[in-house]
Amino acid sequence: MSKITINDIAKAAGVAKSTVSKVLNDAASISDETKRKVRDIMKEMNYTPSSIATQLARQSSFNVGLLIDLSRKDDFLNHFFYAIIGGIESVIGKHQYELTICNASSESSSQQDSPAFMNRLVRNGKVDGLIMDSSIWTAETERLLAELQFPYVLIGDAPAEVTYSAVDIDNENGGRLLAAHLIERGYRRLAFIGGEGAGEPLFDRRVGGCANALREHGLTFDPRLVMAGTANEATGRLFMEQLLALPAEEQPDAVICMNNYTAFGALAAAHAAGVSIPTQLGIATFDDYPLAPYTNPPLTCLKMDTFELGVQAAQMLMTRISEPALSAEQRLIPAALITRASTDR
Amino acid sequence: MSKITINDIAKAAGVAKSTVSKVLNDAASISDETKRKVRDIMKEMNYTPSSIATQLARQSSFNVGLLIDLSRKDDFLNHFFYAIIGGIESVIGKHQYELTICNASSESSSQQDSPAFMNRLVRNGKVDGLIMDSSIWTAETERLLAELQFPYVLIGDAPAEVTYSAVDIDNENGGRLLAAHLIERGYRRLAFIGGEGAGEPLFDRRVGGCANALREHGLTFDPRLVMAGTANEATGRLFMEQLLALPAEEQPDAVICMNNYTAFGALAAAHAAGVSIPTQLGIATFDDYPLAPYTNPPLTCLKMDTFELGVQAAQMLMTRISEPALSAEQRLIPAALITRASTDR
DNA sequence: CATCACTAGGAAACCGGTTTCCTAAGTCTA
DNA sequence: TAGACTTAGGAAACCGGTTTCCTAGTGATG
Structure with missing residues (x-):
């Protein structure tokens, strides 16, 4: 029994695959009766749509990337970043996005050619947006991302005249x-x-x-x-x-x-x-x-409150993804005594 | 200037798109001369193949999921897991895989119906394999994963008669x-x-x-x-x-x-x-x-050595993904005094 | 009763790669 | 020199969804 696809559902329900797709997206042009019928069959056949196919058709990965330096093994920054991850996930999860974590050791990013993640994550479409630790930042990285008009948010200290979004602890x-x-x-x-x-x-x-x-x-x-x-x-x-x-x-x-x-x-x-x-x-x-x-x-x-830092970074990123025209924004998270x-x- | 695709390259190089694809994958049936010509054009046009299209065609996401409880904010386990993430990334990165992190709070996984990540990550094809914290484990989860013959590795303590792969600290x-x-x-x-x-x-x-x-x-x-x-x-x-x-x-x-x-x-x-x-x-x-x-x-x-724990878990998972027929395996990572x-x- | 607007749903193109199968040209052998 | 074999590369189907565009059928209206 290979994987059930939209075609199997269409066949079983006696409708066109486009109809099944519309049911999946709850389109208004499908009658309640048809929707019910198709949904019953989906349930019965235990169907889950392939998110990869959706990604290709929609031209969006529904993934955001987090770029941090994972090579620091026992650094005290670890629990800091762990909480950030939790914060990010809590926000993007609500938008049906997933979080892809990528190592970008700050040393290895040689100044001249574009850093590895640009191809591995950004240009090939694996993620729709990026949250990156400011230690990864280089002028070249910024230039490349700006050229692609790629949404991203920096975590940590941002240069004085920032042209991009950034969050930091105050x-x-x-x-x-x-x-x-x-x-x-x-x-x-x-x-x-x-x-x-x-x-x-x-x-x-x-x-x-x-x-x-x-x-x-x-x-x-x-x-x-x-x-x-x-x-x-x-x-x-x-x-x-x-x-x-x-x-x-x-x-x-x-x-x-x-x-x-x-x-x-x-x-x-x-x-x-x-x-x-x-x-x-x-x-x-x-x-x-x-x-x-x-x-x-x-x-x-x-x-x-690094969890909150992750939350705000993710919120800013989601906004930039959905409304790329908005101007960049900087936020500071208050620290508590x-x-x-x-x-x- | 919208995104460059394989068709653009094919047109520019005066070859068929299948030829371009073969060049991408360094197929033996393409002459060195053609390869060089096509690659030059790729470079010139700054082309990066869409990984989503590749995923769809290859029926593989080149993603592995890490399932942990991110809702614990300040837990002492944080730096533990952070190092695991680094270990996992260091292995799967070499295989051109990416790491998707997903929150699975151990409480929320209600016993009766299948946990959220089964649809969000597994059944929809977002990941090819799973590394999960043993605190997430339930008999139901195991049943579902086994039914799909889905590759996964547990981190942490495994039940006595394990039928699946697991790594733990010794x-x-x-x-x-x-x-x-x-x-x-x-x-x-x-x-x-x-x-x-x-x-x-x-x-x-x-x-x-x-x-x-x-x-x-x-x-x-x-x-x-x-x-x-x-x-x-x-x-x-x-x-x-x-x-x-x-x-x-x-x-x-x-x-x-x-x-x-x-x-x-x-x-x-x-x-x-x-x-x-x-x-x-x-x-x-x-x-x-x-x-x-x-x-x-x-x-x-x-x-x-939690970094090593991540390394071994990832290695085991990559093996299970590439050779699903192999039998499950358990490993213990020695701790150091x-x-x-x-x-x- | 004829015309029109509206509705539900279908056909087909499309997203950007991969893969299979086929063919034309070149090489080898008898 | 004819026939068999090899090779480079092209055409088309395919992966599994989405989206656009179109049409048949229905009800409303004059």
């Missing part, structure tokens, strides 16, 4: 929230740990947000307390040691960390030095990894 | 490794914390593996020290408190935790009680979350 306001919280709790001399440093958009946004909050309260960062470096545990530990080695009056009374790794390192170094948290020193951090609530003391975090004991004084 | 041997390590370090009275309890396959495998190692060294679990409960931080904390409340001679000298959450809880409770780790008490745990190396002391972990300070005595 890191600037996130930094503001963290700093404002610390100030409100009475901390006055804030330090910042981690990140590539000025020039890195993420760093600039986050530090900038903190600085804004400080300014609004008549304070500023002591530049020596803003310490840039790869945002990992070792860095957090090292920088915290350096901060604690400063003369007492120059030491910060609170630290904002670039992510939970740096926060773990900072926390460990503070413990090792016998500094009491949150009394002597407050620690707050961007991101909220699953284990962050269980440190000692639990860490005050800025939680990124989760106050815990590490700043509770 | 939890039994993992438990053995953890327990053997503790014994080797001189710990003698082991406890186990977390898991749903006897009957849950994961629990049985892990505890069973530990028990085997004990037996091999002439030891056994004191049944009162095997404590089942939802594997989270609160449970780890509570059970550790209970263990430490036992009379001194009944207390364990080492604890094996079901996952990093329980380990965090256990660690916190031990600290709170002033127990010194690893001297008085050893702590080892299944799983190795990104932050586990940075606890105080760093946790001895059993690292699951990472010794850190929490058991270093």
Whole structure:
């Protein structure tokens, strides 16, 4: 028993295949009686239309692609992206779209020739739209996609004059929230740990947000307390040691960390030095990894709603697919402050 | 300028479309000269064949589906699955397949009628094969897939008499490794914390593996020290408190935790009680979350190579797709013991 | 009763490839 | 040089839907 097709149904129902197709699409020109009859036969024969044939006829794949760097094995970004996937799926599923995930390691995309996914996914019609991590972005990629007028949405930091759609976490306001919280709790001399440093958009946004909050309260960062470096545990530990080695009056009374790794390192170094948290020193951090609530003391975090990020990216993409004429749009997803004991004084 | 098709190329090259198709597939019956000529024109006209048309003609989607429960937002399983995705992609990409991710929340699959993905993905031909998390599995699903002779591979624990392909982490041997390590370090009275309890396959495998190692060294679990409960931080904390409340001679000298959450809880409770780790008490745990190396002391972990899990699952699926006649196969991925300070005595 | 508008449904072209089958020309052999 | 065999490439059917266009039949209207 090979696969049942629309022709088998047409034959069994004694109607034309075009009629069956119209029943499938609930066309108005088919009588209720015929519809019922044909549908009964479909059910009886256990028929499911081939989506590939539909795709060819409709000239649409009903697929969207997600382009991310899957080659990072144990990166802390993993659970971030996993939630994004869930968010995307929850939106496109309602539109009968499926999600195709494609690896695009940021290194391998050689600048000169077009990246592999352009043929594998875009030009051959495997997907109708693309959501891509901004780390994949290159000027060449943008040029190619624009030339094809292909709908896409970027996730993450977008260049200043964007001509395309993009969603990101509101890191600037996130930094503001963290700093404002610390100030409100009475901390006055804030330090910042981690990140590539000025020039890195993420760093600039986050530090900038903190600085804004400080300014609004008549304070500023002591530049020596803003310490840039790869945002990992070792860095957090090292920088915290350096901060604690400063003369007492120059030491910060609170630290904002670039992510939970740096926060773990900072926390460990503070413990090792016998500094009491949150009394002597407050620690707050961007991101909220699953284990962050269980440190000692639990860490005050800025939680990124990455599921929502996926939701919004998918919504924007679906809009661009259905209405290509609309102009590009940028959105920021607010981050939420989760106050815990590490700043509770 | 609408999309270039095979007909355009045929016209431009002055050959039949069948010839162009043969060039695309590098057929032997086409002369090198013709191939070169046609390929030049393809390049010149910037032609990419429509994969949807190919799919229809070849009766194959060149897609595999991954069915997981995406509705769990912040679950600790997230980074687990993310790595699996990467592993799968790395294999199927080489076969020119793409990966379609589909949400199948384990709750929503009502027992009676066939789950949504059967129509959305399988019967309509959107994918040629399926990798699914074992939590999605139901007898009904298996029946339907078997009836269609549809290739699929399960990830995670498989029932005893499996008739289908499955891959899992070798939890039994993992438990053995953890327990053997503790014994080797001189710990003698082991406890186990977390898991749903006897009957849950994961629990049985892990505890069973530990028990085997004990037996091999002439030891056994004191049944009162095997404590089942939802594997989270609160449970780890509570059970550790209970263990430490036992009379001194009944207390364990080492604890094996079901996952990093329980380990965090256990660690916190031990600290709170002033127990010194690893001297008085050893702590080892299944799983190795990104932050586990940075606890105080760093946790001895059993690292699951979930990327490899994805790789093997994908390999098995590709084999089943290309050679459906082969019989089902089960594989176990070895887990790796990472010794850190929490058991270093 | 003749004409018209409207309705339900059918025939055929189409989407863009693949595959089978066939033929004309060239090569080999006797 | 005739007949058999090989080879390169073309024509057409096919994959399974969708869509356009057309027609037969019905009811309404003057």
